[in-house]
Amino acid sequence: MTAPAPGHAPDRAAVHTPGRTAVAEAEVPGWAGGVMLALRWVTLLVEISAMVVLGTLAGGVLLGLGPALRAGGVVAARMTAEPTPWRTFWRAWRDGLGRSAALFAPVWVVGALLWLDGAALGLLDGPARALLTGGLLAVGAWGAVVLACWPAVVTRYRSRAAATWRLLLLLPLLAPTTALAVLVVTAAVLAAAWAVPLLAALVGPGFWLWATGRLAADRLDRIDAQVSAGTTA
Helix, strand or coil, X not given: CCCXXXXXXXXXXXXXXXXXXXXXXXXXXXXXXXXXXXXXXXXXXXXXXXXXXXXXXXXXXXXXXXXXXXXXXXXXHHHHHCCCHHHHHHHHHHHCHHHHHHHXXXXXXXXXXXHHXXXXXXXXXXXHHHHHHHHHHHHHHHHHHHHHHHHHHHHHECCCHHHHHHHHHHHHHHCHHHHHHHHHXXXXXXXXXXXXXXXXXXXXXXXXXXXXXXXXXXXXXXXXXXXXXXXXX
């Protein structure tokens, strides 16, 4: 197992804490509490989706998407245990605005290059087209895993940009099972967006941030534990 890049020290205030308070279950016992909890979760997923959109627009899209994803990930990690999700979102968005926007800049660059390569597919045929298509699919899948892990990594660690991106790019290799699970979740969200666009628009971003954030946080917990064990050994 390869340890995270040197210089990665977990931000203890942001480390994922397992176990969440089931607010609805605590208020109403039995099946009624379960129904209320389910409704609360759906409501929170819609709220997180709205938060990400508003946070992206507040930063002028280019400077807003990264901070919005990070802040949305913070809220999604707490879900029903978070009594003030909107306040928490905007506090996280504001506090990490500059750093998150800078760390997200490579995503925009890679996204633009992938878009240009995709547009070039129409100009090719035969083996060249098949080769470029395979390359784009591979890079796109790798990029989807990196993007899904981005909020958790940026929130948890306070390393320099180079060390942060080194860890992000290595994560699919360090955690292939987690990477596969992230791709399954991403594919499911995209399939839902194609089948039921309105529902996916309302719930999809929030669900994607919550599900992939849990997967990434659990894997990072294990990596940190292994690194700590190796350090103390």
